[in-house]
Amino acid sequence: MKEEYLSALEYIYSFIDYERKSRFPYSATVFNLDRVYDFLNELGNPHESFKAVHIAGTKGKGSTAAMTESILRNAGYKTGLFTSPHLHTFRERIRVDGDLIGQLEFADLVESVKPAARAIPGLTTFELITGLAFKFFADQGVDVAVLEVGLGGRLDATNVVHPVVSAISSLSYDHTELLGHTISLIAWEKAGIVKQGVPLVTAPQKREAMEVIADVCETQNARLIKVGRDWQYRPIRTEDLKYQYFEVWPGKNRRSGEEYRIQLLGRHQVINATVAYAVIQELRKHGLVIDENAIATGFETAQWPARFEILSRKPFVVLDSAHNKDSAQKLLVAIQELLPHDRMHLVFGASRDKNIDGMLRTLMPLADKVWATQSRHPRAADAEAVAEQARSILPGKTVMVTEGVWGAMEAAMQEADEADLLCVTGSIFVAAAAREYWAATHPEAASRLLWVDQAEWEALQEYRQTTRENASLR
Secondary structure (H helix, E strand, O other), X not given: OOXXXXXXXXXXXXXXXXXXXXXXXXXXXXXXXXXXXXXXXXXOOHHHOXXXXXXXXXXXXXXXXXXXXHHHHHOOOOEEEEXXXXXXXXXXXXXXXXXXXXXXXXXXXXXXXXXXHHOOOOOXXXXXXXXHHHHHHHHOXXXXXXXXXXXXXXXXXXXXXXXXXXXXXXXXXXXXXXXXOOHHHHHHHHHHHOOOOOOEEEOOOOHHHHHHHHHHHHHOOOOEEEEOOOEEEEEEEXXXXXXXXXXXXXXXXXXXXXXXXXXXXXXXXXXXXXXXXXXXXXXXXXXXXXXXXHHHHHHHHOOOOOOOEEEEEOOEEEEOOOOOHHHHHHHXXXXXXXXXXXXXXXXXXXXXXXXXXXXXXXXXXXXXXXXXXXXXXXXXOOHHHHHHHHHHHXXXXXXXXXXXXXXXXXXXXXXXOOOOEXXXXXOHHHHHXXXXXXXXXXXXXXXXXXXXXXXXXXXXXXXXXXXXXXXXXX
């Protein structure tokens, strides 16, 4: 791996990195969008050079963004995709036409923004990364960039864009210490991305969340498009655990419906796909030419790993990035509908600031054995503390403790029979570590599982072990 790339990583993580912190002040003073505007102005306002789709939400925003970008790319547009966090390499966060930013491209990009970064006191890591992405998209001549909100919406660094269309995926309780302890307050923060006159597509929401979103849209004179009302959907079938088929149609006009298939499994992904479809229809209204074949191919080829991702069938091994109670419930439904099994081994680890109790209470009744573990991320909850919490919920359940995800995977795989299910969840960082374990122990799957080549992945492992910034690279 190029030394210039490592040096660039060290530079961006030398700034204030709130992704590593469990608790911090959440206010317009700490997350100052004026600072982001000033930084972008120093860079020549790259965010004004491309059309944007802006997507917020608690869960599903990454999947929705990936499907939207895939459709646009298949329609012939040069696309940018900005997402966070990443699974295996930082380069996943910034993509053009589906390709990760290159190591040297990233190093050169970081070097080019250093004068602008020095001119802006208090710049955070995520604000810097956002500026990097926007500049790269502008330099590459991107037509349309699909931007995933990092945290919340109202104060997120991405909220400086004026998009063609915005979207909000499913809302539930997450980051409550920051965004609020009611679904209405969370919805208000997420709806902060709504811009004057810019249409907003929303997934089905709880009544109180939808009321807030509707009020904000009315205030901003932003047309509100509701999935479940303006665009209806119906899951049809799953084919050999490779694709699921669904139908989408406008309003009550079922006869004009279209059928598509996606690789992302679970009923919740049909909702995410329908949000993406509605976004595409709004882009069409704004002059983008997107034919039916591009939509079908974009849906069929879109990938978003570690979301109900099946690695093996004998036994079933499934990874999911569920990190709150709502997403754990959706994972549970998908398991019950799609993965028949004798026993379930649950490998579980989570961040300290998540609703660990809610997730465990949802998943443990289905599990025959729990393997409490933790990722290397600095926000990871201690594996022993997770185990104690699990034992207090169901005292008779067998709960084992393994400090590392790889150890948990190894132990669970040794006990799992062919008719069993091994489910790994609780955190995107735990799911990422499990993917890396699988790639290391199943060389034939490595090229499919890792976004990077083997040499870079191995170098990243060594780098994480030898630098104080190792956890940030997760």
